[in-house]
Amino acid sequence: MEGDLAHIGAGLAAIGSGAAAIGVGNVAGNYLAGALRNPSAAASQTATLFIGIAFAEALGIFAFLVSLLLMFAV
Amino acid sequence: MATEADGHSDGGLVFHPMDQFIVKPLFGDGAVNMFTFTNVALWLLLAVACVIALMVLGTSKRARVPSRTQSVAELAYGFVYKMVEDVTGKDAVKYFPYIFTLFMFIVFSNFLALIPSSFSPTSHIAVTAVLGFGVFIAVTVLGFVKNGAGFLGLFWVSSAPLALRPILAIIELISYFVRPVSHSIRLAGNIMAGHAVLKVFAGFAAITAVAPLSILGITAIYALEVLVAFIQAYVFTILTCVYLKDALHPSH
Numbered sequence: 050m051e052g053d054l055a056h057i058g059a060g061l062a063a064i065g066s067g068a069a070a071i072g073v074g075n076v077a078g079n080y081l082a083g084a085l086r087n088p089s090a091a092a093s094q095t096a097t098l099f100i101g102i103a104f105a106e107a108l109g110i111f112a113f114l115v116s117l118l119l120m121f122a123v
Numbered sequence: 124m125a126t127e128a129d130g131h132s133d134g135g136l137v138f139h140p141m142d143q144f145i146v147k148p149l150f151g152d153g154a155v156n157m158f159t160f161t162n163v164a165l166w167l168l169l170a171v172a173c174v175i176a177l178m179v180l181g182t183s184k185r186a187r188v189p190s191r192t193q194s195v196a197e198l199a200y201g202f203v204y205k206m207v208e209d210v211t212g213k214d215a216v217k218y219f220p221y222i223f224t225l226f227m228f229i230v231f232s233n234f235l236a237l238i239p240s241s242f243s244p245t246s247h248i249a250v251t252a253v254l255g256f257g258v259f260i261a262v263t264v265l266g267f268v269k270n271g272a273g274f275l276g277l278f279w280v281s282s283a284p285l286a287l288r289p290i291l292a293i294i295e296l297i298s299y300f301v302r303p304v305s306h307s308i309r310l311a312g313n314i315m316a317g318h319a320v321l322k323v324f325a326g327f328a329a330i331t332a333v334a335p336l337s338i339l340g341i342t343a344i345y346a347l348e349v350l351v352a353f354i355q356a357y358v359f360t361i362l363t364c365v366y367l368k369d370a371l372h373p374s375h
Contacts, residue, residue: 096210096361103358107305110312 055119062116069109076101138329140322144246144315162242163250170231170244178227199227203360210364215371221261222367225254226360233314233352237345245355246315248308255307258363266370277373306362313355317348 080098084091148159155161177199181192189197203223207215229245236243244250266274278295280288321344327337 096206099354099358099361100365103309103362107309110305110308113312113316114308 059116059119062112062119065112065115066109069106069112072105072108073102076105138322138326140319140326143242143318143322146247163244163247166232166235166242166244167250170228170235173231173235174227199230206361207364210361211368211371215364215367218367222360222363225258225363226356229254229310229359230353230356233356234349236314236318237348237352243314243318245310246318248311251307251311252303254310254359255303258306258366259303262363262366262370265367266373269371270373274370274373277369281374302366306359306366310355310359313351317344317351320344321348 076098080091080094080101084094146155146161146163148155148161149165150160153159177192177196181190181196184190184193186193200223203226204216204219207219207222211218232243232245232250235241236245266277270276278292278299280291280295283291321341324337324340324344328334328341330337
Protein backbone atom coordinates (compact mmCIF):
# COMPACT_ATOMS: atom_id res chain seq x y z
CA MET A 50 0.00 0.00 0.00
CA GLU A 51 1.57 3.29 -1.02
CA GLY A 52 0.80 5.66 1.78
CA ASP A 53 0.27 9.35 1.48
CA LEU A 54 -0.20 12.08 4.05
CA ALA A 55 -3.93 11.36 4.41
CA HIS A 56 -3.14 7.89 5.71
CA ILE A 57 -0.68 9.29 8.24
CA GLY A 58 -3.35 11.77 9.30
CA ALA A 59 -5.85 8.96 9.66
CA GLY A 60 -3.45 7.09 11.90
CA LEU A 61 -2.88 10.20 14.00
CA ALA A 62 -6.63 10.72 14.31
CA ALA A 63 -6.93 7.19 15.64
CA ILE A 64 -4.99 8.34 18.74
CA GLY A 65 -8.25 10.03 19.68
CA SER A 66 -9.80 6.61 20.23
CA GLY A 67 -7.22 5.98 22.93
CA ALA A 68 -8.05 9.30 24.55
CA ALA A 69 -11.73 8.34 24.54
CA ALA A 70 -10.76 5.04 26.14
CA ILE A 71 -9.14 6.98 29.00
CA GLY A 72 -12.34 8.97 29.39
CA VAL A 73 -14.61 5.93 29.39
CA GLY A 74 -12.30 4.20 31.85
CA ASN A 75 -12.45 7.23 34.13
CA VAL A 76 -16.25 7.26 34.09
CA ALA A 77 -16.60 3.53 34.72
CA GLY A 78 -13.85 3.44 37.34
CA ASN A 79 -15.27 6.34 39.31
CA TYR A 80 -18.73 4.80 39.08
CA LEU A 81 -17.39 1.55 40.51
CA ALA A 82 -15.53 3.36 43.27
CA GLY A 83 -18.70 5.21 44.20
CA ALA A 84 -20.84 2.12 43.89
CA LEU A 85 -18.62 0.14 46.26
CA ARG A 86 -18.80 2.88 48.88
CA ASN A 87 -22.55 3.12 48.68
CA PRO A 88 -23.94 0.00 46.98
CA SER A 89 -27.54 0.92 47.77
CA ALA A 90 -27.33 4.01 45.56
CA ALA A 91 -25.56 2.21 42.72
CA ALA A 92 -28.58 0.74 40.94
CA SER A 93 -30.26 4.13 40.56
CA GLN A 94 -27.19 5.59 38.86
CA THR A 95 -26.63 3.06 36.07
CA ALA A 96 -28.51 5.26 33.60
CA THR A 97 -26.23 8.17 34.48
CA LEU A 98 -23.26 5.85 34.03
CA PHE A 99 -24.29 4.95 30.52
CA ILE A 100 -25.02 8.56 29.60
CA GLY A 101 -21.59 9.54 30.89
CA ILE A 102 -19.93 6.77 28.96
CA ALA A 103 -21.86 7.75 25.83
CA PHE A 104 -20.74 11.37 26.08
CA ALA A 105 -17.11 10.42 26.71
CA GLU A 106 -17.25 8.01 23.83
CA ALA A 107 -18.80 10.52 21.43
CA LEU A 108 -15.56 12.46 21.18
CA GLY A 109 -13.64 9.30 20.41
CA ILE A 110 -16.17 8.59 17.70
CA PHE A 111 -15.44 12.03 16.25
CA ALA A 112 -11.77 11.05 16.02
CA PHE A 113 -12.84 7.84 14.31
CA LEU A 114 -14.96 9.89 11.92
CA VAL A 115 -12.01 12.15 11.09
CA SER A 116 -9.86 9.15 10.27
CA LEU A 117 -12.65 7.64 8.15
CA LEU A 118 -13.00 10.91 6.27
CA LEU A 119 -9.25 11.04 5.67
CA MET A 120 -9.22 7.45 4.45
CA PHE A 121 -12.21 7.50 2.16
CA ALA A 122 -13.41 11.03 1.50
CA VAL A 123 -10.26 13.13 1.07
CA MET B 124 -16.38 -10.84 1.16
CA ALA B 125 -15.19 -14.19 2.49
CA THR B 126 -11.65 -14.25 3.75
CA GLU B 127 -9.25 -15.75 1.28
CA ALA B 128 -7.55 -18.93 2.45
CA ASP B 129 -4.26 -17.96 0.85
CA GLY B 130 -4.26 -14.62 2.63
CA HIS B 131 -0.67 -14.96 3.85
CA SER B 132 0.88 -16.25 0.62
CA ASP B 133 2.12 -12.89 -0.58
CA GLY B 134 2.90 -11.65 2.89
CA GLY B 135 -0.09 -9.33 3.08
CA LEU B 136 -3.73 -9.74 3.89
CA VAL B 137 -5.85 -9.72 0.77
CA PHE B 138 -9.27 -9.59 2.40
CA HIS B 139 -10.87 -6.25 3.10
CA PRO B 140 -12.62 -5.85 6.44
CA MET B 141 -14.80 -3.04 5.10
CA ASP B 142 -16.16 -5.09 2.20
CA GLN B 143 -19.00 -6.41 4.34
CA PHE B 144 -20.56 -2.94 4.43
CA ILE B 145 -20.91 -2.53 0.67
CA VAL B 146 -24.48 -1.78 -0.35
CA LYS B 147 -25.42 -3.83 -3.40
CA PRO B 148 -28.64 -4.62 -5.23
CA LEU B 149 -30.12 -8.00 -4.40
CA PHE B 150 -31.62 -8.70 -7.82
CA GLY B 151 -29.44 -8.19 -10.85
CA ASP B 152 -26.56 -5.78 -10.80
CA GLY B 153 -26.64 -2.20 -11.83
CA ALA B 154 -26.44 1.20 -10.28
CA VAL B 155 -28.07 1.59 -6.88
CA ASN B 156 -30.74 4.23 -7.06
CA MET B 157 -33.49 5.29 -4.68
CA PHE B 158 -35.80 2.38 -5.47
CA THR B 159 -33.30 -0.45 -5.82
CA PHE B 160 -34.00 -3.32 -3.45
CA THR B 161 -30.61 -3.65 -1.76
CA ASN B 162 -29.25 -5.82 1.02
CA VAL B 163 -29.77 -2.90 3.42
CA ALA B 164 -33.46 -2.82 2.55
CA LEU B 165 -33.73 -6.57 3.07
CA TRP B 166 -32.21 -6.53 6.54
CA LEU B 167 -34.16 -3.42 7.55
CA LEU B 168 -37.35 -5.20 6.50
CA LEU B 169 -36.28 -8.32 8.42
CA ALA B 170 -35.72 -6.23 11.55
CA VAL B 171 -39.18 -4.71 11.21
CA ALA B 172 -40.69 -8.16 10.59
CA CYS B 173 -39.01 -9.52 13.72
CA VAL B 174 -40.29 -6.63 15.85
CA ILE B 175 -43.81 -7.18 14.52
CA ALA B 176 -43.56 -10.92 15.08
CA LEU B 177 -42.41 -10.44 18.65
CA MET B 178 -44.78 -7.68 19.67
CA VAL B 179 -47.94 -8.49 17.70
CA LEU B 180 -47.90 -12.26 17.41
CA GLY B 181 -46.15 -12.74 20.75
CA THR B 182 -48.75 -10.85 22.73
CA SER B 183 -51.80 -11.75 20.63
CA LYS B 184 -52.95 -14.50 23.01
CA ARG B 185 -52.81 -12.26 26.08
CA ALA B 186 -52.28 -15.30 28.22
CA ARG B 187 -52.39 -14.78 31.97
CA VAL B 188 -49.48 -17.18 32.26
CA PRO B 189 -47.28 -15.80 29.48
CA SER B 190 -45.54 -17.97 26.96
CA ARG B 191 -41.83 -17.46 26.39
CA THR B 192 -42.37 -15.06 23.49
CA GLN B 193 -44.92 -13.09 25.45
CA SER B 194 -42.57 -12.82 28.43
CA VAL B 195 -39.82 -11.43 26.23
CA ALA B 196 -42.22 -8.91 24.70
CA GLU B 197 -43.47 -7.86 28.15
CA LEU B 198 -39.91 -7.64 29.46
CA ALA B 199 -38.85 -5.35 26.61
CA TYR B 200 -41.95 -3.19 27.03
CA GLY B 201 -41.48 -2.88 30.78
CA PHE B 202 -37.77 -2.15 30.42
CA VAL B 203 -38.25 0.78 28.05
CA TYR B 204 -41.34 2.04 29.86
CA LYS B 205 -39.42 2.25 33.13
CA MET B 206 -36.54 3.96 31.36
CA VAL B 207 -38.81 6.65 29.91
CA GLU B 208 -40.51 7.13 33.27
CA ASP B 209 -37.24 7.35 35.23
CA VAL B 210 -35.26 9.55 32.86
CA THR B 211 -37.87 11.77 31.25
CA GLY B 212 -40.60 11.84 33.86
CA LYS B 213 -44.20 10.73 34.13
CA ASP B 214 -45.51 13.43 31.79
CA ALA B 215 -43.44 12.07 28.91
CA VAL B 216 -45.08 8.67 28.88
CA LYS B 217 -47.22 9.73 25.92
CA TYR B 218 -44.06 9.79 23.79
CA PHE B 219 -43.25 6.25 24.87
CA PRO B 220 -44.44 4.58 21.62
CA TYR B 221 -41.87 6.51 19.57
CA ILE B 222 -39.02 5.68 21.95
CA PHE B 223 -40.06 2.05 22.20
CA THR B 224 -40.18 1.78 18.40
CA LEU B 225 -36.69 3.22 18.14
CA PHE B 226 -35.38 0.82 20.77
CA MET B 227 -36.93 -2.31 19.28
CA PHE B 228 -35.85 -1.41 15.76
CA ILE B 229 -32.23 -0.72 16.73
CA VAL B 230 -31.96 -3.72 19.01
CA PHE B 231 -33.25 -6.05 16.31
CA SER B 232 -31.10 -4.57 13.53
CA ASN B 233 -28.07 -4.93 15.80
CA PHE B 234 -28.80 -8.50 16.78
CA LEU B 235 -29.74 -9.65 13.27
CA ALA B 236 -26.45 -8.18 12.07
CA LEU B 237 -24.62 -10.60 14.37
CA ILE B 238 -25.81 -13.60 12.36
CA PRO B 239 -22.77 -14.69 10.34
CA SER B 240 -22.78 -13.45 6.73
CA SER B 241 -25.73 -11.18 7.40
CA PHE B 242 -25.68 -7.45 6.80
CA SER B 243 -25.72 -4.76 9.47
CA PRO B 244 -27.94 -1.83 8.44
CA THR B 245 -27.12 0.14 11.60
CA SER B 246 -23.45 0.22 10.57
CA HIS B 247 -24.42 2.74 7.90
CA ILE B 248 -24.46 6.38 8.91
CA ALA B 249 -27.22 6.90 6.34
CA VAL B 250 -29.53 4.66 8.37
CA THR B 251 -28.61 5.95 11.82
CA ALA B 252 -28.58 9.57 10.68
CA VAL B 253 -32.24 9.26 9.73
CA LEU B 254 -32.98 7.99 13.24
CA GLY B 255 -30.74 10.58 14.90
CA PHE B 256 -31.97 13.57 12.93
CA GLY B 257 -35.53 12.34 13.32
CA VAL B 258 -35.11 12.51 17.09
CA PHE B 259 -33.39 15.90 16.84
CA ILE B 260 -36.10 17.48 14.69
CA ALA B 261 -38.91 15.95 16.72
CA VAL B 262 -37.40 17.12 19.99
CA THR B 263 -36.67 20.64 18.73
CA VAL B 264 -40.18 21.10 17.32
CA LEU B 265 -41.69 19.66 20.49
CA GLY B 266 -39.61 22.00 22.63
CA PHE B 267 -40.84 25.08 20.78
CA VAL B 268 -44.44 23.87 20.70
CA LYS B 269 -44.51 23.07 24.42
CA ASN B 270 -42.51 26.03 25.74
CA GLY B 271 -42.59 28.65 23.01
CA ALA B 272 -39.62 31.01 23.25
CA GLY B 273 -38.98 29.60 26.73
CA PHE B 274 -37.25 26.72 25.01
CA LEU B 275 -34.32 29.07 24.37
CA GLY B 276 -33.77 29.03 28.14
CA LEU B 277 -32.01 25.75 27.47
CA PHE B 278 -29.10 27.78 26.16
CA TRP B 279 -29.18 30.46 28.87
CA VAL B 280 -27.55 28.89 31.92
CA SER B 281 -29.21 30.90 34.68
CA SER B 282 -27.08 29.36 37.44
CA ALA B 283 -23.84 30.72 35.94
CA PRO B 284 -22.41 34.22 36.61
CA LEU B 285 -23.94 36.81 34.28
CA ALA B 286 -20.65 37.59 32.49
CA LEU B 287 -20.16 33.96 31.58
CA ARG B 288 -23.66 33.36 30.25
CA PRO B 289 -23.19 34.58 26.65
CA ILE B 290 -20.09 32.40 26.27
CA LEU B 291 -21.91 29.44 27.78
CA ALA B 292 -24.83 30.10 25.46
CA ILE B 293 -22.57 29.73 22.43
CA ILE B 294 -21.09 26.51 23.81
CA GLU B 295 -24.55 25.16 24.62
CA LEU B 296 -25.76 26.09 21.14
CA ILE B 297 -22.87 24.26 19.48
CA SER B 298 -23.32 21.21 21.69
CA TYR B 299 -27.03 21.23 20.89
CA PHE B 300 -26.41 21.09 17.15
CA VAL B 301 -23.71 18.45 17.49
CA ARG B 302 -26.20 16.18 19.27
CA PRO B 303 -27.77 14.52 16.19
CA VAL B 304 -24.31 13.99 14.69
CA SER B 305 -22.87 12.28 17.73
CA HIS B 306 -26.16 10.50 18.37
CA SER B 307 -26.14 8.81 14.97
CA ILE B 308 -22.40 8.35 14.51
CA ARG B 309 -22.05 6.71 17.91
CA LEU B 310 -24.36 3.88 16.89
CA ALA B 311 -22.98 3.50 13.36
CA GLY B 312 -19.37 3.81 14.48
CA ASN B 313 -19.68 1.23 17.22
CA ILE B 314 -21.42 -1.35 15.07
CA MET B 315 -19.15 -0.75 12.07
CA ALA B 316 -15.96 -0.86 14.14
CA GLY B 317 -17.09 -4.02 15.91
CA HIS B 318 -17.89 -5.88 12.70
CA ALA B 319 -14.64 -4.69 11.09
CA VAL B 320 -12.67 -6.01 14.07
CA LEU B 321 -14.43 -9.38 13.74
CA LYS B 322 -13.41 -9.49 10.09
CA VAL B 323 -9.82 -8.58 10.86
CA PHE B 324 -9.59 -11.44 13.36
CA ALA B 325 -11.20 -13.72 10.81
CA GLY B 326 -8.45 -12.70 8.39
CA PHE B 327 -5.77 -13.87 10.84
CA ALA B 328 -7.44 -17.30 10.95
CA ALA B 329 -5.96 -17.93 7.49
CA ILE B 330 -2.47 -17.99 8.99
CA THR B 331 -2.03 -21.48 10.44
CA ALA B 332 0.32 -20.52 13.25
CA VAL B 333 -2.05 -18.03 14.86
CA ALA B 334 -5.36 -19.64 13.84
CA PRO B 335 -6.27 -20.99 17.33
CA LEU B 336 -5.55 -17.59 18.90
CA SER B 337 -7.56 -15.93 16.18
CA ILE B 338 -10.56 -18.19 16.77
CA LEU B 339 -10.37 -17.48 20.51
CA GLY B 340 -10.21 -13.80 19.65
CA ILE B 341 -13.25 -14.02 17.39
CA THR B 342 -15.22 -15.78 20.13
CA ALA B 343 -14.30 -13.13 22.68
CA ILE B 344 -14.98 -10.21 20.34
CA TYR B 345 -18.27 -11.77 19.27
CA ALA B 346 -19.36 -11.98 22.90
CA LEU B 347 -18.39 -8.33 23.30
CA GLU B 348 -20.35 -7.44 20.17
CA VAL B 349 -23.48 -9.10 21.56
CA LEU B 350 -23.09 -6.84 24.59
CA VAL B 351 -22.36 -3.78 22.43
CA ALA B 352 -25.39 -4.48 20.22
CA PHE B 353 -27.64 -4.18 23.26
CA ILE B 354 -25.77 -1.37 24.99
CA GLN B 355 -25.74 0.84 21.90
CA ALA B 356 -29.49 0.42 21.47
CA TYR B 357 -29.87 1.23 25.17
CA VAL B 358 -27.63 4.27 24.91
CA PHE B 359 -29.44 5.55 21.82
CA THR B 360 -32.78 5.19 23.60
CA ILE B 361 -31.67 6.74 26.86
CA LEU B 362 -30.13 9.71 25.05
CA THR B 363 -33.42 10.17 23.22
CA CYS B 364 -35.07 10.26 26.64
CA VAL B 365 -32.54 12.84 27.87
CA TYR B 366 -33.07 15.06 24.83
CA LEU B 367 -36.81 14.74 25.26
CA LYS B 368 -36.49 15.78 28.89
CA ASP B 369 -34.51 18.86 27.81
CA ALA B 370 -37.29 19.74 25.39
CA LEU B 371 -40.07 19.33 27.94
CA HIS B 372 -38.25 21.04 30.82
CA PRO B 373 -35.73 23.41 29.25
CA SER B 374 -34.89 25.38 32.40
CA HIS B 375 -31.35 24.79 33.53
